[in-house]
Amino acid sequence: xxxxxxxxxxxxxxxxxxxxxxxxxxxxxxxxxxxxxxxxxxxxxxxxxxxxxxxxxxxxxxxxxxxxxxxxxxxxxxxxxxxxxxxxxxxxxxxxxxxxxxxxxxxxxxxxxxxxxxxxxxxxxxxxxxxxxxxxxxxxxxxxxxxxxxxxxxxxxxxxxxxxxxxxxxxxxxxxxxxxxxxxxxxxxxxxxxxxxxxxxxxxxxxxxxxxxxxxxxxxxxxxxxxxxxxxxxxxxxxxxxxxxxxxxxxxxxxxxxxxxxxxxxxxxxxxxxxxxxxxxxxxxxxxxxxxxxxxxxxxxxxxxxxxxxxxxxxxxxxxxxxxxxxxxxxxxxxxxxxxxxxxxxxxxxxxxxxxxxxxxxxxxxxxxxxxxxxxxxxxxxxxxxxxxxxxxxxxxxxxxxxxxxxxxxxxxxxxxxxxxxxxxxxxxxxxxxxxxxxxxxxxxxxxxxxxxxxxxxxxxxxxxxxxxxxxxxxxxxxxxxxxxxxxxxxxxxxxxxxxxxxxxxxxxxxxxxxxxxxxxxxxxx
Amino acid sequence: xxxxxxxxxxxxxxxxxxxxxxxxxxxxxxxxxxxxxxxxxxxxxxxxxxxxxxxxxxxxxxxxxxxxxxxxxxxxxxxxxxxxxxxxxxxxxxxxxxxxxxxxxxxxxxxxxxxxxxxxxxxxx
Numbered sequence: 210x211x212x213x214x215x216x217x218x219x220x221x222x223x224x225x226x227x228x229x230x231x232x233x234x235x236x237x238x239x240x241x242x243x244x245x246x247x248x249x250x251x252x253x254x255x256x257x258x259x260x261x262x263x264x265x266x267x268x269x270x271x272x273x274x275x276x277x278x279x280x281x282x283x284x285x286x287x288x289x290x291x292x293x294x295x296x297x298x299x300x301x302x303x304x305x306x307x308x309x310x311x312x313x314x315x316x317x318x319x320x321x322x323x324x325x326x327x328x329x330x331x332x333x334x335x336x337x338x339x340x341x342x343x344x345x346x347x348x349x350x351x352x353x354x355x356x357x358x359x360x361x362x363x364x365x366x367x368x369x370x371x372x373x374x375x376x377x378x379x380x381x382x383x384x385x386x387x388x389x390x391x392x393x394x395x396x397x398x399x400x401x402x403x404x405x406x407x408x409x410x411x412x413x414x415x416x417x418x419x420x421x422x423x424x425x426x427x428x429x430x431x432x433x434x435x436x437x438x439x440x441x442x443x444x445x446x447x448x449x450x451x452x453x454x455x456x457x458x459x460x461x462x463x464x465x466x467x468x469x470x471x472x473x474x475x476x477x478x479x480x481x482x483x484x485x486x487x488x489x490x491x492x493x494x495x496x497x498x499x500x501x502x503x504x505x506x507x508x509x510x511x512x513x514x515x516x517x518x519x520x521x522x523x524x525x526x527x528x529x530x531x532x533x534x535x536x537x538x539x540x541x542x543x544x545x546x547x548x549x550x551x552x553x554x555x556x557x558x559x560x561x562x563x564x565x566x567x568x569x570x571x572x573x574x575x576x577x578x579x580x581x582x583x584x585x586x587x588x589x590x591x592x593x594x595x596x597x598x599x600x601x602x603x604x605x606x607x608x609x610x611x612x613x614x615x616x617x618x619x620x621x622x623x624x625x626x627x628x629x630x631x632x633x634x635x636x637x638x639x640x641x642x643x644x645x646x647x648x649x650x651x652x653x654x655x656x657x658x659x660x661x662x663x664x665x666x667x668x669x670x671x672x673x674x675x676x677x678x679x680x681x682x683x684x685x686x687x688x689x690x691x692x693x694x695x696x697x698x699x700x701x702x703x704x705x706x707x708x709x710x711x712x713x714x715x716x717x718x719x720x721x722x723x724x725x726x727x728x729x730x731x732x733x734x735x
Numbered sequence: 736x737x738x739x740x741x742x743x744x745x746x747x748x749x750x751x752x753x754x755x756x757x758x759x760x761x762x763x764x765x766x767x768x769x770x771x772x773x774x775x776x777x778x779x780x781x782x783x784x785x786x787x788x789x790x791x792x793x794x795x796x797x798x799x800x801x802x803x804x805x806x807x808x809x810x811x812x813x814x815x816x817x818x819x820x821x822x823x824x825x826x827x828x829x830x831x832x833x834x835x836x837x838x839x840x841x842x843x844x845x846x847x848x849x850x851x852x853x854x855x856x857x858x859x860x
Contacts, residue, residue, distance in 0.1 A: 213796065214795040216795065719771050720767075
């Protein structure tokens with residue numbers, strides 16, 4: 210069997226002691242308001258707007274007129290408002306508190322970014338508008354592209370990818386195009402991925418039809434250079450390396466790695482998810498990187514996931530620059546132009562591998578990211594990297610006497626612990642994480658990276674104050690002490706104070722309820 | 736008990752005449768935790784030793800089950816598709832995955848016997 214996860218994460222609901230919950234008549238818990246699905250709030254005939262039935266109305270679409278209800282629930286305006294406000298109050302977000310999810314860089318989204326993104330000239334433009342009417346927006350894309358290239362020391366950038374993994378795909382497609390242009394497409398079929406890489410890296414390589422070959426670690430959380438050298442050969446297309454890696458460590462041998470990869474005729478893809486740890490301090494281009502995506506929603510503080518679409522521009526070395534996908538912005542004599550077709554690209558001297566998206570990318574994220582860069586300046590961005598590393602090391606140093614740090618020495622932007630400190634307590638990493646929810650914290654990343662047992666990966670980010678981090682550290686120390694006391698109930702079945710207790714993941718996967726049905730009232734939501 | 740062999744990837748194989756029954760070990764189901772999904776091959780498919788024979792998924796991870804020996808798939812345990820918990824309940828028995836018509840019995844010699852596999856697992860934790 211491959212990829213067997215031996216990280217000890219318990220999967221059995223019954224053994225976790227979950228299930229029992231104290232309830233009230235309404236289901237509400239004080240100010241924690243219970244909210245059914247909007248379809249369960251349906252009152253037939255209720256509507257936000259009262260309009261009289263039109264008299265003598267003759268439909269013009271004849272037999273195509275709809276005969277049945279389309280199944281929208283009937284609610285008044287205040288009911289709709291309350292429904293969504295109540296749901297939003299159940300969401301834990303970076304605006305609500307510390308969000309130490311390792312490798313995700315959940316940092317504050319400055320309100321200045323939001324203000325800039327709402328300027329009508331940016332917020333109200335449409336991608337199909339004539340180019341001469343959106344010159345300012347195109348200048349902004351070009352300016353952001355300039356700073357991304359400057360900060361990474363690489364000469365080209367694709368702005369259109371919509372998120373990190375999409376950026377990886379874009380970078381690897383450029384690498385594939387470069388290999389095919391050299392006539393080596395048939396020969397180079399293998400992609401090397403260290404075991405400490407992001408999980409999306411092997412997925413990206415596999416999606417493009419490459420054979421994924423794992424490189425062993427050196428036992429200290431980094432790539433084993435010798436193991437890498439042994440794997441290199443004329444059939445290798447690329448290496449995909451995350452730096453700093455998911456153990457929160459800088460790959461010290463990165464220059465030698467790049468040299469070895471290039472000598473073998475392969476390309477170096479760097480996963481830039483953790484660029485926030487080195488921005489303004491290290492230029493990946495100087496390290497020999499050929500392609501790297503930059504998660505604007507991590508390093509450059511644009512909202513994550515449900516908070517807004519991501520953006521994953523990819524920077525490229527000289528060798529890959531000609532293959533940058535369409536469309537891209539060029540400037541000539543102060544006029545901005547979007548290169549959108551292969552003919553236009555040919556005239557511009559490039560040979561794009563194709564197109565990743567319909568339009569030019571996430572405009573709203575570009576505005577926010579540039580606002581973040583401009584408001585920080587070069588000294589400010591350098592301090593971002595310094596403070597993210599300082600905060601993570603403060604967490605590491607403050608907890609390593611009671612929790613088990615996985616590796617010796619300081620870390621970069623995130624601190625990695627494993628579950629040795631829980632040994633013999635009967636508490637598992639999963640229980641520990643659930644108990645953190647009761648304390649009002651989003652848990653850290655757990656059971657990842659896979660290279661350590663029962664991992665707890667904490668990334669405080671640079672936007673947390675010392676006071677905030679001190680409270681977090683004190684909370685974790687208290688929890689660790691509780692694992693060694695008789696207060697095991699704090700962990701078994703936790704969370705106790707969340708809107709829902711421990712969910713039965715196994716039952717949800719084995720017998721999922723995928724669709725709400727009218728004849729299944731309230732418990733459908735449980 | 737008939738002769739049972741193990742791979743270092745935690746598959747087991749038990750041979751009756753020229754039919755090999757294949758499953759995952761008790762150690763493997765323990766490590767995976769509650770199994771929530773099993774994908775089985777088509778009967779009639781020919782597998783070489785080391786080929787992907789099935790996929791098993793728990794709440795933690797999805798893993799491939801490799802064919803420990805070469806042969807043609809003659810039967811699959813379709814019951815697992817509806818009740819994947821069967822893998823956890825009886826990994827070494829009713830939780831079997833596929834039956835292969837052996838094409839090269841000598842491949843069995845390369846696999847571990849029960850004692851060697853137990854020693855192998857003890858060395859893993």
